[in-house]
Structures are given as structure tokens and as C-alpha cells.
Amino acid sequence: xxxxxxxxxxxxxxxxxxxxxxKGFRNWLDRDAWRDISIFTPYxxxxxxxxxxxxxxxxxxxxxxxIAQPPFEFGKDWPYVFSDNYARLFSDSVYLRGYLxxxxxxxxxxxxxxxxxxxxxxxxxxxxxxxxxxxxxxxxLPFWTSFLLRVYAWIGLMGSNSWFNKLxxxxxxxxxxxxMEFSSIPMMNSNFAVILVVVYSYLPFMILPLFxxxxxxxxxxxxxxxxLGSKPFQVFRDITLPLSMPGIIAGALLVFxxxxxxxxxxxxxxxxxxxxxxxxxxxxxxxxRDWPMASTIAVALLLLLVVPIMIYNRMQSKSGEGVx
Amino acid sequence: MPxxxxxxxxxxxxxxxxxxxxxxxxxxxxxxxxRLATVWGGxxxxxxxxxxxxxxxxxxxxLSLEIAVLSATLATILGTMAGMALARFTTFRGRTFxxxxxxxxxxxxxxxxxxxxxxxxxxLGRYIGWPSERGFTTITLAHxxxxxxxxxxIIQSRxxxxxxxxxxxxxxLGSKPWQVLFDVTLPIIAPAMVSGWLLAFxxxxxxxxxxxxxxxxxxxxxPILIWGKVKMGVTPDINALxxxxxxxxxxxxxxxxxxxxxxxxxxxxDVQMALAANK
Numbered sequence: 001x002x003x004x005x006x007x008x009x010x011x012x013x014x015x016x017x018x019x020x021x022x023k024g025f026r027n028w029l030d031r032d033a034w035r036d037i038s039i040f041t042p043y044x045x046x047x048x049x050x051x052x053x054x055x056x057x058x059x060x061x062x063x064x065x066x067i068a069q070p071p072f073e074f075g076k077d078w079p080y081v082f083s084d085n086y087a088r089l090f091s092d093s094v095y096l097r098g099y100l101x102x103x104x105x106x107x108x109x110x111x112x113x114x115x116x117x118x119x120x121x122x123x124x125x126x127x128x129x130x131x132x133x134x135x136x137x138x139x140x141l142p143f144w145t146s147f148l149l150r151v152y153a154w155i156g157l158m159g160s161n162s163w164f165n166k167l168x169x170x171x172x173x174x175x176x177x178x179x180m181e182f183s184s185i186p187m188m189n190s191n192f193a194v195i196l197v198v199v200y201s202y203l204p205f206m207i208l209p210l211f212x213x214x215x216x217x218x219x220x221x222x223x224x225x226x227x228l229g230s231k232p233f234q235v236f237r238d239i240t241l242p243l244s245m246p247g248i249i250a251g252a253l254l255v256f257x258x259x260x261x262x263x264x265x266x267x268x269x270x271x272x273x274x275x276x277x278x279x280x281x282x283x284x285x286x287x288x289r290d291w292p293m294a295s296t297i298a299v300a301l302l303l304l305l306v307v308p309i310m311i312y313n314r315m316q317s318k319s320g321e322g323v324x
Numbered sequence: 325m326p327x328x329x330x331x332x333x334x335x336x337x338x339x340x341x342x343x344x345x346x347x348x349x350x351x352x353x354x355x356x357x358x359r360l361a362t363v364w365g366g367x368x369x370x371x372x373x374x375x376x377x378x379x380x381x382x383x384x385x386x387l388s389l390e391i392a393v394l395s396a397t398l399a400t401i402l403g404t405m406a407g408m409a410l411a412r413f414t415t416f417r418g419r420t421f422x423x424x425x426x427x428x429x430x431x432x433x434x435x436x437x438x439x440x441x442x443x444x445x446x447x448l449g450r451y452i453g454w455p456s457e458r459g460f461t462t463i464t465l466a467h468x469x470x471x472x473x474x475x476x477x478i479i480q481s482r483x484x485x486x487x488x489x490x491x492x493x494x495x496x497l498g499s500k501p502w503q504v505l506f507d508v509t510l511p512i513i514a515p516a517m518v519s520g521w522l523l524a525f526x527x528x529x530x531x532x533x534x535x536x537x538x539x540x541x542x543x544x545x546x547p548i549l550i551w552g553k554v555k556m557g558v559t560p561d562i563n564a565l566x567x568x569x570x571x572x573x574x575x576x577x578x579x580x581x582x583x584x585x586x587x588x589x590x591x592x593x594d595v596q597m598a599l600a601a602n603k
Contacts, residue, residue, distance in 0.1 A: 030500045035409075039416055042406035042472065046425045049469040053440035056447055070446060116342070119335035126332065130585075135336065137581045142343050145573045146530045148547050148554070149566040153346035156353065156558045161363055164349070200342065232329075254431075261433020263533050268554060278435045285439055285537075295443070298436045309431055316427055 060295035061085055071289045085296035095297060098277040099304065105191060105276060106259040109198040113206040113255045114248065116199065121210035121247075122240070125217075136211070143204035151268050154197050158269070160184035193269040194276065198259050205258075206251040213247025214240075246315065253312040257305055277301055347570060354563035371564035381549065381565065388529055388546040391460065395467035396524035400517055402468065403475025403524070408509075410476065411483035427477070429470040438537030441466045445538065458540030466538040467528040474527065475520035482516035483509075515587070522580065526573070 028036075062081035063072040075081050089095050124135045142150060157164040165184050173181045187193050217240065225235045263278035270276065275283070277297065285294035354372075358365025375381055406426050409416070416422075429437065445462050449455055455462055490512070494504045510517075532547040539548060546569075553562055 029502070032501075034501050034505050035413055035416075038405035039409040039413060039422070042402045042409065042426070042476070043418075043422055045402055045469070045472070046406075046422075049441070049444070049465060050425060050429060053437075053444035056443045057436070057440045060443060070450070116335075116339060119332055120339040123329075123332035123336040126329070133581070133585050137578070138340055138343070140581075141574060141577055142347070144526055144577050145347070145570045146547070146566070148530065148532050148550055149350075149569060150346070152550070152554050152558070152562065152566060153350040155554065156350055156563070157346050159558065161360065162349075200346070203339070203343070257431050258433060261435055263435045264551075278433065281435045281439065291443070294439060298439055301433065302436060305433070309428075312431060313424060313427055 057295045057298055060292055061299045063292040063295075065290045065292050070291070072291050082292075085293050086300075088293065089296060089300055095277075095280065095300075098275060098280040098297075099301070101191070101274055102260045102262075102277040103304075105195050105198065106256050106262075109195050109202065109259050110206075110252050110256045112195070112199045113203050114252060117203055117206035117210060117251065118248075121207045121214055124207070124211050125214035139204050139207050139211075143208075147201060148264060150201055151197055151265055154193075154200060155188070155269060158187040158193055158196075160186070160188075188269060189271050190269075191271055191274065194262075194266050194271075197265045197269055198255075198262060201265065202255045202259055205254040209250040209254060210244065210247040213244050213250070217243050250312070250315055253308050253315075257308055257312065260305060261301060350563050351567045351570070354560065354567040356560055356563070359560065371560045372568075375561055375564050375568075378561075380544075381546075384544050384546045384549040387460070387543065391464050391467060391545060392525045392528040395464045395471060395528045396521050398464070398468040399471040399475050399524040400521045403472040403520055404479050404513070404517055406472060406476035407479025407483060411480045426473055429473045430477070432470075434531075434533040437466075437470060438534045441469075441534065442537040458538055459543035462538045462540070463535055463543060463545065466534050467524075467531060470534065471524035471527050474523050475517075478516050478520045478523070479513060482513050486512055519580070522576075 059074075060072065062083065062085070063074050064082045064084065065071060066073050120139070124132060124139070127135055156162060159165065161184075165187065169182055169185055172185055176182070187196075221239050221243075222235050225239055226232075230238065261278045262276060263282055266276040266279045267282070270279065281294050281297050281301070284290045284297065353364075355367050355369065356363075356365055357368035357370070406422075410419075410423055410426065413419075441462075442458075445455055445458055449457075486509075491504050491508055494508045495501075499507065530547060532551050535545055535548055536551070539545070550562060550565065553559060
């Protein structure tokens with residue numbers, strides 16, 4: 001009964017002409033009103049508040065920064081655009097380094113999330129009944145609590161006076177020659193801190209799609225492989241891992257894409273000498289008031305992310321449902 | 325049945341320790357007497373007491389709640405429409421573009437959304453004269469825009485798993501489309517709308533990046549206030565504030581989870597009874 005039939009004929013689109021059908025507004029109200037309204041309203045909203053702003057950003061990236069209010073001007077003669085900003089993107093090493101730092105941090109964080117999240121997702125998928133719901137709730141709970149406060153919690157832990165740092169210092173010192181020993185580990189304001197907090201904040205985004213995928217796997221396949229003499233690791237490598245590939249890709253993209261453009265984490269715990277690109281955009285915009293340059297960096301960032309975003313969108317429309 | 329794996333249990337234990345130790349540590353230090361936020365100086369609730377007398381914090385919290393309620397409501401209305409359009413109407417012009425538009429705000433880096441929203445409001449203010457200044461209205465509009473996507477996806481997946489024959493039956497019995505909508509579809513998807521609203525509410529309450537770009541003088545939401553203070557370092561009053569926020573959210577999420585779990589159990593039982601009756 002719960003057989004989800006693939007249907008292309010929504011009930012509201014029935015093309016049935018009744019004899020003596022009412023014309024005009026009443027007719028529209030009785031037949032197509034809801035369809036038209038429910039398509040048009042969000043469409044209009046998204047074009048106004050999502051497409052238009054984006055077109056403005058693109059246009060702004062071809063403007064020139066001036067000291068005035070508002071701080072930009074467009075070209076006055078044909079072709080009305082300045083391409084200086086795009087040239088600066090490649091000539092000024094700040095920007096290229098920003099992109100590289102972002103990609104590097106996001107890649108490492110995605111890898112760590114996968115290594116940490118996969119066994120957790122598998123463990124939850126293998127749990128039964130109430131236990132599974134509780135474990136799942138424990139993953140979702142930090143995801144619902146304030147992002148900013150979770151970053152803040154780590155600032156408290158990483159500071160040089162914290163119990164965490166004091167606990168970790170002797171452990172780290174074990175591996176260091178005596179001359180290099182720390183009195184406290186300089187964790188704050190480093191790339192290490194950024195990666196750690198990114199992993200911490202985005203781990204649920206990795207676990208949830210992985211869980212959704214692993215939950216559906218047929219365990220009898222594993223049993224069959226074991227009956228045929230595979231060792232647990234071989235079963236994992238030959239069966240579970242390949243079958244969970246869609247979950248891995250979805251989770252990796254959900255971590256990688258937002259992590260690349262992250263602003264809050266590098267601003268609060270990052271190294272200001274080597275900022276991630278999100279922070280560079282913010283600084284250009286708010287501190288330097290160079291709106292055109294900030295727009296240019298944003299456009300280039302989006303170009304960089306367009307491939308992963310397309311892959312993600314395609315997967316979403318294929319599976320037809322979100323993870324939340 | 326799968327065997328319990330010691331390895332997986334260890335990983336889960338480690339993972340949950342990683343998730344919860346920072347939060348628990350923060351809660352612990354909110355009861356610290358000392359001004360130094362990370363050195364224990366005895367038990368005290370004075371930071372909570374001070375928090376409730378801090379007008380700045382209370383005003384920011386009120387503003388955040390107002391924005392969250394309004395934007396979540398708008399997002400639920402728009403998101404429900406969008407979700408229905410995607411799940412039920414498969415043949416309108418520009419549908420692919422529409423589907424992309426609905427999911428794009430979900431993965432757009434927040435800095436870009438923030439910058440582009442701000443530029444839109446600057447341009448609108450300059451050429452139309454509205455909004456004359458940024459604040460409550462602009463924040464609400466921005467929050468509505470990115471949270472409607474979350475609602476749309478929840479509604480869409482609920483509608484796709486829903487039995488279409490119920491709607492068709494109502495049509496066959498002579499209901500007009502809008503009657504089907506109000507009598508059949510909306511009551512069925514109401515729980516999904518509630519979870520969509522809750523998600524939109526939480527996201528709005530939590531947002532700092534997009535708010536930071538779309539806010540103006542005088543409109544300080546709670547995350548913006550915290551953001552400003554956190555940049556200065558860890559203070560015990562933020563620990564106290566964080567503890568309150570996290571407790572409220574945890575109780576809410578726990579309760580919602582429990583209700584959903586109960587509902588799921590009841591539904592499973594009903595399905596089983598219906599199947600047994602058919603035999």
C-alpha cells in the first residue's frame with residue numbers, strides 16, 4: 001500500500017473539460033489557481049532575492065572601486081567594464097594563497113570527517129531499535145545547537161590556560177626533543193585549529209547522508225560473503241565500501257563545499273596571516289570597502305565550486321530527497 | 325543479525341566524546357566563580373544572574389526571536405509552495421531552473437549569499453528608495469530566502485512518499501483542487517511543515533554571516549552580539565548564555581525526537597493492524 005508509484009500526472013493537472021465549464025476568474029480559481037500560485041510565488045521570490053543579487057555581484061565584479069558613497073563606479077565608455085579586478089586576482093598573491101589555503105583546509109577536513117564519520121555511521125546503521133534512534137539523535141543534537149557556540153566552545157578548550165591544553169601538552173612533549181618542548185600548545189590562531197573546528201562542526205553533515213545510505217544496504221550480502229570465506233575486512237572492502245559510494249560522495253560534498261567558503265571559523269580561530277578565502281572576501285568588503293574586488297573573489301570562488309555543486313545537485317535530483 | 329563490533333563501538337564512543345566534551349566543558353565553566361573563563365575558581369551562578377539583568381542581551385534575544393518567528397513562517401509558506409511545485413507539478417516551463425534555484429541556497433557559501441544580499445539591498449535602496457536602511461526587514465527577507473529551501477526539500481520528500489491516490493480519490497469525488505489542498509494534502513503534510521518551520525526557526529536564530537551583511541545600525545541579533553564578544557575572547561557570561569541556548573534547544577530537539585519516535589511507532593502498529601485485518 002505504501003508503494004510509491006512514480007507519477008507524472010499530478011491530480012491537479014487533470015485536463016477534463018466539463019460541459020458548461022465556467023470561464024474566467026472562477027474557472028481559473030477552481031482549476032489552476034493553486035498550481036499557478038504555488039509555482040509563481042516562490043519562483044518570483046527566488047528570482048528577486050537570489051538571482052538578482054547574484055547578477056548584481058557579477059556586475060559589481062566588473063566595476064571599479066572608488067572613494068565615495070557607494071564605493072564603486074561602472075565604466076562610462078564602451079565596453080563599460082573594468083577587468084582590473086580579475087587581473088589582480090592572479091597578480092596579487094594574497095588571493096591565490098587564500099584559495100589554496102581554503103582548498104587545502106577543506107580537503108583535509110573532508111578526509112578527516114570521512115575517516116571519523118564512516119565508522120560512526122556504520123555503527124549507528126548496525127544498531128537496532130531505540131538504540132539507533134538515540135544514537136542518531138545524539139548526532140543531530142549538536143547540528144541543531146548554535147554553530148557559533150560550538151566554535152566558541154573550542155576557543156575555550158584550545159586556549160593556553162585550558163584543562164584540555166594542559167592535558168595534551170605533556171602528551172605532545174613526549175614526541176618532541178627537550179629543546180622544543182612546549183609550556184602550552186599554541187593551538188589557537190592556526191590552520192590546525194581551523195581544520196579541527198571545521199571537522200567538529202561539519203561531522204554531522206558527513207554522518208547523516210552516510211547513515212541514510214548504509215541503513216539501506218542489504219546485510220545478507222555481507223553474510224553471504226562471510227559464508228564464502230571472506231574475512232570481515234574483505235567483506236567491508238568488497239561489499240560495504242563500494243555500495244556506500246553514493247553516501248560517501250554526498251557526505252564529502254556536503255562538508256567540502258561549505259568548508260571551502262567558511263568565514264566564521266577562520267575569523268575566530270584561524271591564522272590572520274594566512275586567511276581562508278571567505279575571510280579574504282569579508283575583509284575586502286568590510287575593512288577595505290573594496291566592493292568590486294570582494295565581488296570578483298566571490299565570483300571566482302563560485303566558479304571553483306561549480307563542479308562539486310553541479311555533482312551534488314545532480315545527486316540530489318536523482319535521489320529526490322534531502323538528508324535533513 | 326550483524327555482530328557487535330568492538331571497533332565500531334570504540335569509534336562511536338570516541339566520536340561522541342569529540343562531539344560533547346567541548347560543550348560539556350563550556351557548560352561546566354559557566355558556573356565558574358572566577359573571571360578567567362577557563363580556570364576554575366569555585367561554583368557560582370552570578371553570570372546567569374548578570375545575564376538576566378543585561379538589557380543589551382535581552383534586547384538582542386528578543387530581536388532574534390522576532391526575526392526567527394517571522395522568517396520561519398514566511399519560509400514555511402513559500403517553501404511549502406515550492407516543495408509542492410517540485411513534487412506535484414512536473415511539467416511547467418522552467419522547472420529544471422526552478423529546481424536548481426530551490427536547492428542552490430542550501431550549498432551556496434554563506435559569504436557569497438551575504439555579500440550578494442547586501443548589494444541587492446544597497447541597489448534597491450538607491451534606485452527605488454526602499455529599504456531606506458538595513459535592519460529588521462532586510463534580515464528577515466534574507467533569512468526567509470535561504471531557509472525556504474530547507475522547508476521545500478522537507479515538503480518535497482514528504483509529498484513524494486505520500487500516497488497520491490488519496491488526492492486522486494478526492495478529485496474523483498468532485499473536490500476542486502483547492503479543496504483537495506485544504507482537506508487532504510495540507511493535513512497530511514502538516515507534520516512536515518512543522519518540522520520545516522522548526523528547522524527554519526533554528527537556522528534563523530543561529531545565523532551570523534548573512535545577518536552580519538544584511539544588518540544595519542541598531543539591529544543587533546543575539547548571534548551578532550555573541551560574535552562581537554567572542555572575537556574579544558572567552559568570557560564567563562557567554563558561557564552562561566551558551567548554556568541557556570543549548571539547554572533550550574536540546575530539550576526542544578529531544579522532545580520533538582521523542583514525539584516523532586512515538587508517532588512512527590504508532591504508524592507502524594496501525595499499518596501492521598491494517599495488514600492483519602486484510603488477511
